[in-house]
Amino acid sequence: MTARPDLPSGGSSASAANPQLVTSQLRAAIAVSVVGAVLVGLGPLVGLVAPSASAAFLAWPLLLVLALLPAGIAATSVRFGRPAIAAAVLVGPAVLAPGRLVLDAQFVADPGLAARPELLKLHTLQLFSPSIGVWLLLAGHFAAIVAGVLAVRGVGPSDERPGANRQGLLALVLCVSVLAAVGVLMAPFASDDPYLLPKPALDAPLIVLVGSVLLAVGVPSAAGYLAGSVDQDFARGGLLGLAAALAGVVVPPLIAAAMLVEISYSWGPVLGLIAVFALVALALPAGRTRTGEVDEDLHLPALNRLLDSSAVLALIAGALTALAAIAPQVEMPYGLRDPSSYPARMLWPAGIVLILVGVGLLLPRLALRVRPLLPVVWVLVPLAATGVLDAVFTAVQAAAAETRIGAWAAGVAVLFAAAAAIVAAVAGAVERDEVDLTEIAMRRPVLIPALISLVLGAAAFALPVVTAPDYTAPGVFTEFGTASWGLLIALAAVVAAAVLAPMCRPSQAAALLCGAAVVVGVRVLEYPLTAERLPDSAPGTGLWFGIAAVLALLASAAAAGRTKAA
Structure with missing residues (x-):
């Protein structure tokens, strides 16, 4: 490539x-x-x-x-x-x-x-x-x-x-x-x-x-x-x-x-x-040929303005995610248990990560280093929100429950997180044009650990993190439902980060891989945060693959940071 x-x-x-x-x-x-x-x-x-x-x-x-x-x-x-x-x-x-x-x-x-x-x-x-x-x-x-x-x-x-x-x-x-x-x-x-x-x-x-x-x-x-x-x-x-x-x-x-x-x-x-x-x-x-002539009518927004915009969108997404974790998701009929309380716990790490990234983007010394994280870690919001919305949809359909503000906040947070990622990606394109015009080059010291990380990360999302008798976890390839879309989006982000990292500049490659490690790490947190809802629950195979993927991604990020730009 x-x-x-x-x-x-x-x-x-x-x-x-x-x-x-x-x-x-x-x-x-x-x-x-x-x-x-x-x-x-x-x-x-x-x-x-x-x-x-x-x-x-x-x-x-x-x-x-x-x-x-x-x-x-x-x-x-x-x-x-x-x-x-x-x-x-x-x-x-x-x-x-x-x-x-x-x-x-x-x-x-x-x-x-x-x-x-x-x-x-x-x-x-x-x-x-x-x-x-x-x-x-x-x-x-x-x-x-x-x-x-x-x-x-x-x-x-x-x-x-x-x-x-x-x-x-x-x-x-x-x-x-x-x-x-x-x-x-x-x-x-x-x-x-x-x-x-x-x-x-x-x-x-x-x-x-x-x-x-x-x-x-x-x-x-x-x-x-x-x-x-x-x-x-x-x-x-x-x-x-x-x-x-x-x-x-x-x-x-x-x-x-x-x-x-x-x-x-x-x-x-x-x-x-x-x-x-x-x-x-x-x-x-x-197939469009690019020449030295530039359309003077086309002007991209300034890099700083794009970074500030993505920061604000990320902060709003993080705040909405935290609100969704605090507020009630659904109102159940009398005597029935709320099925959304445990999935809602996953909203906390997602919201915290988005808020921290948003703050980092507002700090001039950190903005350019933090920017590559956002197009990866934004998927934490749909990863957590789809699990909550799956429980809400089930409760509404099966028990005539009523949707509350927490579910709406989770859904809107996904939109703001996606918008923040898009703006951050545009900022990355502008940054590359303004700062580094070198050709894309494959960095082999990063390629092999990144590919190993890709396989481990894919297994972390494809296999269940929590197992229990008479329980089948939503999956990417089996039991596909609303929650599976969050897994699919998160898996795509991890794979894309691992594929792109060997072709990026060292600092950007390290940030991409660190972002992927954060995404897989939140997937691993599903076990300690939600396992209590299932009797006789046990760690699933995906948990061990997830831990291994986090370590491999961090090692890949370290290798990327040590690699000199081509």
Whole structure:
């Protein structure tokens, strides 16, 4: 994901260097991509298992069209003389292909556990063996990998001056990719059919788990690599290709839910589809060339004014969060216990952190050091508020309870916290333009501990912190409810901080990682603050992962602080 001027580049210079080599390699890559797409479409048409069993609906034309999308975009780009776009379009499918290949390998191991109605629908418990269609399907994914390698080799380094990188765009792309990564780890649909048993990645068979994790890692990795390119055509084409490849993963479950009565929509593919549209939308600014000419009519607010505004918004959010913790959340009918009192305890650390960050932003000597914390730690407010609102919604629906000021204050606090984070992010962009115009560079001493922290932090939010008999905690991948949205937002912030930190300046990287440590630390506090409400409660696996993640994030922050800016 390092921004480098020697990445594949578009324009006439690459073609001029050796036009015959570029054209032949790109044409070969596109041809291989087309062959792979045809194989993906032929697989379910020929049949994946013996004895023969078909898909739940006529899906192979849809699969063929989705698989042909990258090749079609690449061929069109070559036709219009944009080889860098054509090459980059095939990178995303190549990066996601290993995960898709492993997922489809489940048909070789046990077709009955694949839960892929667009490819296969079984109606019996008899044993099935893989047929030629499976091997065609796997060969199609392998062809996508080969096409990506050929495409990147088919466009040489550019002799043109690269355009300037925009860290804000890179951050947006990474956030969108994290959303997609979470989506592919969730169950693809809900089902009432005993022969279609979809499960989230953590509960799925080992092969499905590995394939899902490869997809979840591949999406942000490809997004960061492509969006971080100094070549605008390569960045634009890469995001378009990644969106097309992701569509091939998330669209079939959505179509299956629309076509079949026995299954219904799940949040996973919906999040993935949102990410697809977002990547397409971000491909346009990724391809805009920045020159030395600046629009004089466009003036960003002064950095100090932005810092003060974010401080005020953070203080208001923190005060509202503290008010929500003090005030009653709900008025229960006589004789019924208030279910929101224990979740409301989580509002205290969230409010205190926001107030402290707001105060730090008002102090001139600390403002620039504290500023990177806010775009991360703001998620503490929705993390705490969604747990409270979940209890309130349940009480209102099940017991005809009445909402009180505490619940309203928690909801409004989320809005102010989000606004504070947005303003702080804009301040970061202004600060970078005014203070440091160096290129983004990957700092390897920070990369490895940050990635370890990412895995531990993800487990802290994916696994329960508190366990008890007859109690199932809200989760990101299981028992998804109102409280799960807070977990999902917090998880996205921790992942984004760990991904961005190796590319940031030392002080900013350390602040991001410290902010992520604070977020995970508040997640850990859920056990001592709320465990009393559950009889025979015990620490969950997520608690230990959370403690380890806090230590790893702090160690990563220390490594980042010691690293010299590139």
